[in-house]
Amino acid sequence: MTSRQTLTGILLVLLSAVLFSTKSIFVKLAYQESVDAVTLLTYRMLLSLPFFLAMAWLAEKHEAPITMHRSDWLKLFALGFGGYYMASLLDFMGLQYISAGLERLVLFLYPTITVLITVFVLKRPASRLTWLAVAICYAGMALVVWQDVQHPSAHLGLGMLLVFGSAITYAIYLVGSGEMIARIGANRFTGIVLSISCLCCVVHFLIANPFSALLVSPRIFGLGLILAIVCTVLPATLLTNGIRRIGASQAALIGAIGPVSTLYLGYAVLGETLSWLQGLGTVLVLSGVLLVSLKKTAS
Numbered sequence: 138m139t140s141r142q143t144l145t146g147i148l149l150v151l152l153s154a155v156l157f158s159t160k161s162i163f164v165k166l167a168y169q170e171s172v173d174a175v176t177l178l179t180y181r182m183l184l185s186l187p188f189f190l191a192m193a194w195l196a197e198k199h200e201a202p203i204t205m206h207r208s209d210w211l212k213l214f215a216l217g218f219g220g221y222y223m224a225s226l227l228d229f230m231g232l233q234y235i236s237a238g239l240e241r242l243v244l245f246l247y248p249t250i251t252v253l254i255t256v257f258v259l260k261r262p263a264s265r266l267t268w269l270a271v272a273i274c275y276a277g278m279a280l281v282v283w284q285d286v287q288h289p290s291a292h293l294g295l296g297m298l299l300v301f302g303s304a305i306t307y308a309i310y311l312v313g314s315g316e317m318i319a320r321i322g323a324n325r326f327t328g329i330v331l332s333i334s335c336l337c338c339v340v341h342f343l344i345a346n347p348f349s350a351l352l353v354s355p356r357i358f359g360l361g362l363i364l365a366i367v368c369t370v371l372p373a374t375l376l377t378n379g380i381r382r383i384g385a386s387q388a389a390l391i392g393a394i395g396p397v398s399t400l401y402l403g404y405a406v407l408g409e410t411l412s413w414l415q416g417l418g419t420v421l422v423l424s425g426v427l428l429v430s431l432k433k434t435a436s
Contacts, residue, residue, distance in 0.1 A: 146382025161237035180361025193328025217333030220310025227303035234296025270428030277421025
């Protein structure tokens with residue numbers, strides 16, 4: 138691989154991480170108007186659905202054919218519903234109560250949750266370095282929320298609990314997706330599972346809201362379109378092409394820029410604040426996640 142290809146891969150993954158991180162900012166901007174989490178998420182997923190369907194169709198047309206059994210479809214549905222859809226829903230609900238920067242840091246704990254699932258559910262031992270990394274992450278998170286605990290805002294605990302639930306479901310999604318990706322391929326898996334997630338969100342909306350609730354202001358529609366294209370489809374495409382050039386492990390390390398960019402954007406766009414104690418906690422959280430990622434890269 139040439140240095141130019143490596144540089145291109147790094148830039149693609151870096152841009153992908155920054156675009157993914159802007160999701161929290163656009164969601165918070167949307168909440169400045171009268172829109173609920175389910176409606177906003179429905180717009181994001183519904184406008185993304187054609188792209189995911191096209192991804193699944195192209196994979197079916199150009200990749201090696203495989204035989205899909207009933208058990209495969211049940212697993213795909215479980216991952217689409219219990220993993221990505223629930224992770225997105227809990228995340229959007231949590232953003233109603235906490236800042237974009239805090240949301241991104243809590244959500245970024247998912248690699249440590251993946252480690253805990255691997256140890257306690259899959260019964261695979263972890264090294265002392267891994268446990269140290271997990272401890273550093275949660276010590277850092279304690280520092281980040283200490284100031285808010287001392288001067289609690291309304292529903293701070295609920296917001297953090299919802300986003301932490303999102304991190305847990307996303308970690309489960311990642312752990313459970315490995316076998317299926319190896320079996321049916323990354324593009325086919327992504328297209329099918331995220332299409333299922335989109336449809337689950339639409340069904341949820343139709344159960345929870347009247348159809349007329351889709352009649353939102355042009356600003357909300359525009360933000361929903363941005364969430365679909367700029368914060369979902371485009372970064373996912375950039376990430377896939379970046380991983381193709383530099384590998385998944387290196388891409389995971391570069392992705393650590395996401396929470397940092399969210400903190401900056403939250404300060405610049407939303408007027409969110411960050412104390413020195415929260416800054417120190419942020420450094421610890423990112424350091425712990427990087428230790429976990431580096432351990433995976435070395436193993």
